[in-house]
Amino acid sequence: MTFEKEIKITEVALRDGSHAVSHQYTVEQVTTIAKALNEARIPYIEVTHGDGLGGSSLQYGLSKTDEMKLIEAAVAVSDFSKIAVLLLPGIGTIEDLKQAAKIGAKMARIATHVTEADIAKQHIETAKDLGMETVGFLMMSHMAPVEKIVEQAKLMESYGADTVYIVDSAGALLPDQVRARIKAIRQAISINVGFHAHNNLSLAMGNTLAAIEEGATRIDGSIRCLGAGAGNTQTEVLVAVLDRMGIQTGIDLYKLMDVSEDVVSQILQKPQIINRDSLTLGYAGVYSSFLLHAKRAAEKFSVDSRDILIELGKRKIVGGQEDMIVDVAAELSKKKSGSACPSTYTT
Amino acid sequence: MTFEKEIKITEVALRDGSHAVSHQYTVEQVTTIAKALNEARIPYIEVTHGDGLGGSSLQYGLSKTDEMKLIEAAVAVSDFSKIAVLLLPGIGTIEDLKQAAKIGAKMARIATHVTEADIAKQHIETAKDLGMETVGFLMMSHMAPVEKIVEQAKLMESYGADTVYIVDSAGALLPDQVRARIKAIRQAISINVGFHAHNNLSLAMGNTLAAIEEGATRIDGSIRCLGAGAGNTQTEVLVAVLDRMGIQTGIDLYKLMDVSEDVVSQILQKPQIINRDSLTLGYAGVYSSFLLHAKRAAEKFSVDSRDILIELGKRKIVGGQEDMIVDVAAELSKKKSGSACPSTYTT
CATH class of the missing domain: 3.20.20.70 (Aldolase class I)
Structure with missing residues (x-):
């Protein structure tokens, strides 16, 4: 070199x-x-x-x-x-x-x-x-x-x-x-x-x-x-x-x-390590600001927040398109269970 | 690939x-x-x-x-x-x-x-x-x-x-x-x-x-x-x-x-980060077991433990040759001050 x-x-x-x-x-x-x-x-x-x-x-x-x-x-x-x-x-x-x-x-x-x-x-x-x-x-x-x-x-x-x-x-x-x-x-x-x-x-x-x-x-x-x-x-x-x-x-x-x-x-408030969240963001290739939104949507639709983030990455969603997060969660939930209702409605 | x-x-x-x-x-x-x-x-x-x-x-x-x-x-x-x-x-x-x-x-x-x-x-x-x-x-x-x-x-x-x-x-x-x-x-x-x-x-x-x-x-x-x-x-x-x-x-x-x-x-007892000690060991290319010995010798001879470890790496010192650590510390001290006395003697 x-x-x-x-x-x-x-x-x-x-x-x-x-x-x-x-x-x-x-x-x-x-x-x-x-x-x-x-x-x-x-x-x-x-x-x-x-x-x-x-x-x-x-x-x-x-x-x-x-x-x-x-x-x-x-x-x-x-x-x-x-x-x-x-x-x-x-x-x-x-x-x-x-x-x-x-x-x-x-x-x-x-x-x-x-x-x-x-x-x-x-x-x-x-x-x-x-x-x-x-x-x-x-x-x-x-x-x-x-x-x-x-x-x-x-x-x-x-x-x-x-x-x-x-x-x-x-x-x-x-x-x-x-x-x-x-x-x-x-x-x-x-x-x-x-x-x-x-x-x-x-x-x-x-x-x-x-x-x-x-x-x-x-x-x-x-x-x-x-x-x-x-x-x-x-x-x-x-x-x-x-x-x-x-x-x-x-x-x-x-x-x-x-x-x-x-x-x-x-x-430092916490050590800079690679944890589940930071690994997921890198693996999915999405903005870190999506994380909290994805976790909320995951809870609502009973899906894994990682699946949401990975799907957002595939679709190349960018900042400003946060509305897509709930849409993706709903789709994943539908695919999983055959219905797209938030989990609060289905229990 | x-x-x-x-x-x-x-x-x-x-x-x-x-x-x-x-x-x-x-x-x-x-x-x-x-x-x-x-x-x-x-x-x-x-x-x-x-x-x-x-x-x-x-x-x-x-x-x-x-x-x-x-x-x-x-x-x-x-x-x-x-x-x-x-x-x-x-x-x-x-x-x-x-x-x-x-x-x-x-x-x-x-x-x-x-x-x-x-x-x-x-x-x-x-x-x-x-x-x-x-x-x-x-x-x-x-x-x-x-x-x-x-x-x-x-x-x-x-x-x-x-x-x-x-x-x-x-x-x-x-x-x-x-x-x-x-x-x-x-x-x-x-x-x-x-x-x-x-x-x-x-x-x-x-x-x-x-x-x-x-x-x-x-x-x-x-x-x-x-x-x-x-x-x-x-x-x-x-x-x-x-x-x-x-x-x-x-x-x-x-x-x-x-x-x-x-x-x-x-x-985990502590997060696995790269701190001064682990970086020094990788940079010097020496056994982690040398660290404590080097720090003790550094204190005794008023030299920087990093200089000792780097010198040990250059000399390709291996486990079992720990005696060399004090020798290296003494040499570095001599080079620095013109004498090789432990610091407890020179103060």
């Missing part, structure tokens, strides 16, 4: 990890963690609500602390690391982005569903105008075929993005699928290619190495696996693995191990 | 996982877990002390329950699954093996350091004479070059083993190293090839898929990651991944997920 460039890591524990702490980060926690990450020489630290700028809401979970205060806190202690923000058009606004840039965020990551890059145009252009390094973030990348992803990556490049990421939001991709996706967009675009993994199928690290082998040079990690679902590629482990492979990251491994053990592990 | 055969999984939570519960398994726990694994149609269930037959000792940790009672309990509830036992010549004896066979164990896995297959001859031959399916288990396989491993695998085949395993005891191998090892022994021997991973570098699943890609057909997994260090390839996740790849295992995924969530998670 040969590697063209240094790998640049973005630490997402203060953004994707926000899900793992129910968006309860405090200024003090963010200050402590960002300071340690800066000392370990992490290139980029992402700080926002788990669902990006403006994510704090009843729908996505209310943040304990205004994310702008958290961004300011991270900026204040980072003289090496650049602070990144995530923005999902439709959740965050151009105004949020401008405010983040004003208080010192240097990188904007504009995230859309893998087939909807076109809604990122204005945001990517604004981020570039604001002088930010800009990333196009193609979420749920397991849901589209390679050709579609290539088309969407080209769109993001055309809007001015400096990097395009393949994002395995559900932790559903297998190594060969990662290879095919990274290889194809590497051939189609001339900007940086990145990869963001989730560990629901225990493949975050394996998939990350497959992505690097195919030429991805921007990689997301979360210290102590602090991310949604089963967490992301564990940053301190990734740095150790890359070191063993002779790939330089410029990051201080011991400092990173120490902040994981001595700081981050203390604020 | 094409796959020649069905993958046969050996569940090691009741053996390797014995480390994770400090060898405190009870007859009731083993009965409950083995019964559920049998119902899920796991082909092989390994049951012994974490260090194999006869492992219960002050040196390796005393078992709460006589392992023969645990084997009997597992045999009693398994009409589908075959019960396997691990034996390390020097720890377990031929008599232990005969007793295990007498009470119903159907598979013997004879484990040696990767360069010491010759000490397994008598045990493999005896196991075959007892009518057991027999596996040669090459431990710490990251410590020997490919040619050496091929030579050792051939020895085990010549003694009559039905299968030879590449065992990544320290969780130190990278996917390309796994591929090279499996490929080479597949070409050199005509019996089954197996792979046993540890997750210290978050690569248990990635390495397992690499092994399968190169033709390994026998794979070890531990439910809920219940194994030494950071645990093994998580069985229920492996079954889900193989299913997604179209590889049949004959195992009931939902039943396996349920026993993981409802039974095994309850008896």
Whole structure:
């Protein structure tokens, strides 16, 4: 294997990890963690609500602390690391982005569903105008075929993005699928290619190495696996693995191990393991937000919530189509018993 | 990718996982877990002390329950699954093996350091004479070059083993190293090839898929990651991944997920995560038993225990050479300060 460039890591524990702490980060926690990450020489630290700028809401979970205060806190202690923000058009606004840039965020990551890059145009252009390094973030990348992803990556490049990421939001991709996706967009675009993994199928690290082998040079990690679902590629482990492979990251491994053990592990609400729920989400390839809906529907119709989630995955149901969950539960119940009545009616 | 055969999984939570519960398994726990694994149609269930037959000792940790009672309990509830036992010549004896066979164990896995297959001859031959399916288990396989491993695998085949395993005891191998090892022994021997991973570098699943890609057909997994260090390839996740790849295992995924969530998670003393210690062991590529020694020596000589472990890995120190740990600590201290005095003398 040969590697063209240094790998640049973005630490997402203060953004994707926000899900793992129910968006309860405090200024003090963010200050402590960002300071340690800066000392370990992490290139980029992402700080926002788990669902990006403006994510704090009843729908996505209310943040304990205004994310702008958290961004300011991270900026204040980072003289090496650049602070990144995530923005999902439709959740965050151009105004949020401008405010983040004003208080010192240097990188904007504009995230859309893998087939909807076109809604990122204005945001990517604004981020570039604001002088930010800009990333196009193609979420749920397991849901589209390679050709579609290539088309969407080209769109993001055309809007001015400096990097395009393949994002395995559900932790559903297998190594060969990662290879095919990274290889194809590497051939189609001339900007940086990145990869963001989730560990629901225990493949975050394996998939990350497959992505690097195919030429991805921007990689997301979360210290102590602090991310949604089963967490992301564990940053301190990734740095150790890359070191063993002779790939330089410029990051201080011991400092990173120490902040994981001595700081981050203390604020975790529960360990980041692969349990029945996270495995089911990765296996089915669906949004984690479907889980609770599926469990409720499963109870109502006396079916297994896993069967519902797997069926939703097969039908490629996306966010906004939650109504389908009850329909699928009813169908499964009918198939099972010959009637589609909620269980409360049949007992 | 094409796959020649069905993958046969050996569940090691009741053996390797014995480390994770400090060898405190009870007859009731083993009965409950083995019964559920049998119902899920796991082909092989390994049951012994974490260090194999006869492992219960002050040196390796005393078992709460006589392992023969645990084997009997597992045999009693398994009409589908075959019960396997691990034996390390020097720890377990031929008599232990005969007793295990007498009470119903159907598979013997004879484990040696990767360069010491010759000490397994008598045990493999005896196991075959007892009518057991027999596996040669090459431990710490990251410590020997490919040619050496091929030579050792051939020895085990010549003694009559039905299968030879590449065992990544320290969780130190990278996917390309796994591929090279499996490929080479597949070409050199005509019996089954197996792979046993540890997750210290978050690569248990990635390495397992690499092994399968190169033709390994026998794979070890531990439910809920219940194994030494950071645990093994998580069985229920492996079954889900193989299913997604179209590889049949004959195992009931939902039943396996349920026993993981409802039974095994309850008896775990701590979650199986990758922490500073397990990461260091995988990065250094050393025995987990070195950890405590290294920490003591580090304190005495005021050096970082990680530096000691990494140096031990570089020198390929193996079990039985624990004296070297203090020597290495003294050398590192000398290099650091110009003197090799224990810190208690220099303060």
